[in-house]
Amino acid sequence: xxxxxxxxxxxxxxxxxxxxxxxxxxxxxxxxxxxxxxxxxxxxxxxxxxxxxxxxxxxxxxxxxxxxxxxxxxxxxxxxxxxxxxxxxxxxxxxxxxxxxxxxxxxxxxxxxxx
Amino acid sequence: xxxxxxxxxxxxxxxxxxxxxxxxxxxxxxxxxxxxxxxxxxxxxxxxxxxxxxxxxxxxxxxxxxxxxxxxxxxxxxxxxxxxxxxxxxxxxxxxxxxxxxxxxxxxxx
Numbered sequence: 001x002x003x004x005x006x007x008x009x010x011x012x013x014x015x016x017x018x019x020x021x022x023x024x025x026x027x028x029x030x031x032x033x034x035x036x037x038x039x040x041x042x043x044x045x046x047x048x049x050x051x052x053x054x055x056x057x058x059x060x061x062x063x064x065x066x067x068x069x070x071x072x073x074x075x076x077x078x079x080x081x082x083x084x085x086x087x088x089x090x091x092x093x094x095x096x097x098x099x100x101x102x103x104x105x106x107x108x109x110x111x112x113x114x115x
Numbered sequence: 116x117x118x119x120x121x122x123x124x125x126x127x128x129x130x131x132x133x134x135x136x137x138x139x140x141x142x143x144x145x146x147x148x149x150x151x152x153x154x155x156x157x158x159x160x161x162x163x164x165x166x167x168x169x170x171x172x173x174x175x176x177x178x179x180x181x182x183x184x185x186x187x188x189x190x191x192x193x194x195x196x197x198x199x200x201x202x203x204x205x206x207x208x209x210x211x212x213x214x215x216x217x218x219x220x221x222x223x224x225x
Contacts, residue, residue, distance in 0.1 A: 033212060043202060045212040056212055091156055106156040
């Protein structure tokens with residue numbers, strides 16, 4: 001069964017450093033999402049991406065964040081200058097779109113620890 | 116605005132039933148249910164669409180009351196494997212991002 005993959009599974013970085021989190025969505029999916037989950041809290045939406053552009057973003061997704069789909073398979077989330085409060089689990093999700101499939105499939109997540 | 120889930124937590128013995136509710140103050144297009152085990156990604160369980168269409172897990176059922184903008188997830192004859200945190204995610208249109216509730220922690224004990 002196809003699945004969303006994410007790398008790395010765990011990233012430790014120092015405050016102020018840039019990090020790139022990588023995701024490979026399911027191959028025939030058209031909609032891509034990043035969510036984050038601070039330990040013990042709910043899953044929060046960051047950004048959605050469709051047709052090579054951001055379709056929606058939350059208040060959390062400020063100028064420090066950016067997304068890219070550089071090569072038609074990878075979907076990346078970049079945090080330019082990490083802060084302590086960026087420590088969280090980051091999930092990528094994808095959805096096929098259209099009327100036949102609506103569910104979002106989540107990847108296993110990347111645990112980001114900012115020290 | 117995030118949906119409100121209730122209860123916040125529930126403990127069941129194996130074989131018992133549970134109902135988890137998810138309410139929204141906004142008109143909903145769909146409600147999605149996920150289960151998350153500790154340290155793992157959310158796993159899709161069920162989707163309920165405005166108009167009555169459903170798709171999801173064979174052993175789990177759910178309802179969507181469009182008038183009340185409320186969904187309920189029914190877990191019957193619970194098994195140990197049902198333990199986890201259940202999140203509902205709501206969409207206000209077909210391609211909006213999911214807005215998740217705070218989750219309901221379900222613990223099934225032997």
